[in-house]
Amino acid sequence: MEKGHQIFGIRAIIEAIQAGKEIDKVFIQKDAQGELMKDLMKVMKRASVNFSYVPVEKLNKLTPNNHQGAVATIAPVSFHNLETLVETVMDSGKTPLFLILDQISDARNFGAIIRTAECTGVNGIIIQKQGAAPVNGDTVKTSAGAVFNVPICKVEHIKDAIFHLQGSGIKTIAATEKTDQNIYDLSLNEPIAIIMGSEDRGVNPSVLKIVDEKAKLPMFGTIASLNVSVACGAFLYETVRQRS
CATH class of the missing domain: 3.30.1330.30 (Ribosomal protein L30/S12)
Structure with a gap:
């Protein structure tokens, strides 16, 4: 029923x-x-x-x-076809900005990320069918309704989505601490897709092998890790700063 x-x-x-x-x-x-x-x-x-x-x-x-x-x-929203969305965004004349979430499983984190994505002009969010947070009431509430404004694509495999984006001329950047490169040293003015990893494991090692760039945020505290939605916000707003 x-x-x-x-x-x-x-x-x-x-x-x-x-x-x-x-x-x-x-x-x-x-x-x-x-x-x-x-x-x-x-x-x-x-x-x-x-x-x-x-x-x-x-x-x-x-x-x-x-x-x-x-x-x-x-799902309270309809999901978009990745190929169609990428084509539409590429034809729009704007500099594409995509967000890939590699198995983020907490609905509230997901909602917070969607809210920030909407505020920063993200053209689409890509999630994997298996292992991703559900798009439920918690997501809608935490996103403050932004879930209805940002296109979301569900794909079989994150790696296939990355290959498709790369083939479309979009640079893929993984947020990871396993690099010496700082996000502030990267040029974000070209078509890009930012990849954020899961709350406990980060970006999958097999995904890290195929991305174009890896970048991290500088850390000065003793905890040395940020909530994924906060880290995502920092990456997105650095993109906005560079493009403004």
Whole structure:
């Protein structure tokens, strides 16, 4: 059954996926079994639907209804096609600025990043279907509604998106501490895509191997790490400063 931005019940979720509904994420009860659950797993994998295993308490919190061990969240926004978006932005005459989020999993961090992206004129945000934060109520709230103004693309693999951007003449820059290069020493006046990594691991090492540039923010404190949304804001506003 469907209610608001949720679908609960295994059969209802299967039917929604097969009907092409924009499912953001499916939460599956950890110990759930049965033939119908196996069917759901097959359908999700075939459609590359983002899912995770959670305790039954999490599902009970999501919905008071009989969920049968599965609750799906429906994205409140429509996702864009990457190739079409890149082509549109390149033809617009403006200097492209894209943001790639490499498996950022916290919905509030995601929302805060979207809000800053909207304020700094980001042309599009690229996320991976698997492992990314859900586009849910928390995201909408934290983004202050900016989620409806910034195009978001969901891709199968971040690396393929990077190759496509590079092939379109867009320089890719990874935010990472694994470099001696400071963000303030880079020219950001050309078409660029900034890659921000996950909260705990940073940008994936396999992604770092294929980017055009790596850059870090100077650190003077003892903690030596920033919240990802704050770091993202610093990178985006340095881009704005250089382009103003």
